Amino acid sequence: MKLKPVNIFLFMCLAFIVFSSTIYIKPYILNKYKKNPQLIESSEGRLVWQKYNCQSCHQLYGLGGYLGPDLTNVYSAPGKGELFINAMLKTGTPKMPVYHLSEIEQTRLIAFLKTADASGSADPRNFTTLYNGMILAK
Numbered sequence: 001m002k003l004k005p006v007n008i009f010l011f012m013c014l015a016f017i018v019f020s021s022t023i024y025i026k027p028y029i030l031n032k033y034k035k036n037p038q039l040i041e042s043s044e045g046r047l048v049w050q051k052y053n054c055q056s057c058h059q060l061y062g063l064g065g066y067l068g069p070d071l072t073n074v075y076s077a078p079g080k081g082e083l084f085i086n087a088m089l090k091t092g093t094p095k096m097p098v099y100h101l102s103e104i105e106q107t108r109l110i111a112f113l114k115t116a117d118a119s120g121s122a123d124p125r126n127f128t129t130l131y132n133g134m135i136l137a138k
């Protein structure tokens, strides 16, 4: 049987629709967002992070500005964590501005940093470099 170009085109369109709808519908089918309040809070926290442009001075996984330290693992760093971040945001330092965040913004921001921390380690000393240059973070 000879494949007609129009059939190939229609097949590709169908594949595109099925693939796209699967990707966008899947989280709702799995009910991922409803089940996990931490995830909702941290995605709101990401918006706070973007609103105040923390990335202009800080990095996540080494990407961002270099005035302040990398914050990927600040949540679990020894001697730091939630109380430390709270204090840092409230008082600032001569190099780090005070943002006068509301309580809710601050809670969300910390939830975001907690999720970032849970996603892996940003310390390059723990990275394993693969033969193709990709990096496996622990």
Ligand code: HEC
Pocket: 049, 052, 053, 054, 055, 056, 057, 058, 067, 068, 069, 071, 074, 080, 084, 085, 088, 089, 093, 094, 095, 096, 097, 099, 109
């Ligand atoms: C103008 C640049 C700048 C911006 C913008 C900024 N910071 Fe900072 N931040 C710093 C600097 C610099 C330090 C290091 C403190 C010091 O040495 O005085 C710091 C330190 C911190 C620390 C402590 C990190 C550690 O490991 O000691 C946290 C947490 C932090 N910032 C969170 C934030 C958050 C959240 C935002 C966004 C609301 C933000 N920062 C925006 C400059 C900035």
